[in-house]
Amino acid sequence: MIEIQNISFKYAGTSRYIFKDFDLKLEENRIYGLLGKNGTGKSTLLYLISGLLRAMNGSIVFDGLETSKRCPDTLSEIFILPEVFKLPKVSLVNYVKMNRGFYKNFSDEILNNCLRDFELTTDIHLNELSMGQAKKAFMSFALATNTKLLLMDEPTNGLDIPSKSQFRKVVAGNMTEDRTVIISTHQVHDIEQLLDHILMLEGKELKLNASVSDICDKYKFEYRTPDDMADILYAEPTLQGNAVIAPRGNSEETPLNLELLFNAVTKGAINTK
Structure with missing residues (x-):
């Protein structure tokens, strides 16, 4: 694509x-x-x-x-x-009127659904919104462009x-x-x-280019005590214990810890090739 x-x-x-x-x-x-x-x-x-x-x-x-x-x-x-x-x-209504024509697949249904999910209404005026509300309104328009x-x-x-x-x-x-x-x-x-x-x-280069499924197939992300660190590839101390990345092997899949993965990759602790 x-x-x-x-x-x-x-x-x-x-x-x-x-x-x-x-x-x-x-x-x-x-x-x-x-x-x-x-x-x-x-x-x-x-x-x-x-x-x-x-x-x-x-x-x-x-x-x-x-x-x-x-x-x-x-x-x-x-x-x-x-x-x-x-x-x-x-107003949001006028903003949509001025800009929807640039996007051939614009969807009013998606716009209304997104506004509803963000707890916004269609009668808002863009200059009267807080930064967070403005971001949610603009995000709703972005998704509605389809x-x-x-x-x-x-x-x-x-x-x-x-x-x-x-x-x-x-x-x-x-x-x-x-x-x-x-x-x-x-x-x-x-x-x-x-x-x-x-x-x-x-x-200037791509350090990691991998699907989440491949990462979670290869590694497990968990918390361990200091006496259980034999096979770890990377670890950081936390209040819950040591946050670690280890080879998954045949163990159950664990949720991705993206911050831990990022730190491990940038420090060269795991092989990304």
């Missing part, structure tokens, strides 16, 4: 490459978690995929067309929800604890067989139950 081939990119006036000869292939009907330390290029990659930034070389192809060409057919199937945004001083590709940059920032739970429910409830969602975030606990696939960026 999305094929990134040999791209390089740096911002004008700088000498440091964010990406150099970078390759990645993404499939449809997946929710990807895009993780990495500050400055590794997570947001930049989303903007490159959307076509809002253009690579210096290489190509990014979505449904057979290069996104950098900004073709109307391509743009109607891509929506990016940035971390920081400013909505106009209009695009094949939805890119989200730090979507849970500014949301309270109940709203983060609502976010997971809303995104999961509006996945379709031909939709791909890429979520860039530092708030790994907010999304780890939602993801199908993990991407980790580090130093």
Whole structure:
């Protein structure tokens, strides 16, 4: 669905490459978690995929067309929800009227369902909302565009604890067989139950590219006492005991601990190849 081939990119006036000869292939009907330390290029990659930034070389192809060409057919199937945004001083109804025409599969049903799940009404005025409410309203519109590709940059920032739970429910409830969602975030606990696939960026390269099912087939995530550490690959002390990653072997599957996995990968404690 999305094929990134040999791209390089740096911002004008700088000498440091964010990406150099970078390759990645993404499939449809997946929710990807895009993780990495500050400055590794997570947001930049989303903007490159959307076509809002253009690579210096290489190509990014979505449904057979290069996104950098900004073709109307391509743009109607891509929506990016940035971390920081400013909505106009209009009602939601008028905002929808002004923008729905750009998205050929826009769904009023999805919009109304998302607003309901976020405990918002259709008669809201965008300039009168708190940051969290504005994010939920914009997220509802983003999902209602019904695009094949939805890119989200730090979507849970500014949301309270109940709203983060609502976010997971809303995104999961509006996945379709031909939709791909890429979520860039530092708030790994907010999304780890939602993801199908993990991407980790580090130093201009992809440090990890694996499905959640493959990770959980290979490793187990659990808490152990100090006298039960013989086979561990990585461990961190916590109030519940040592949080560890160990080979799963024939034991039962455990829930993914995404923060622990991220720390283990960035410290080179587990083999990601």
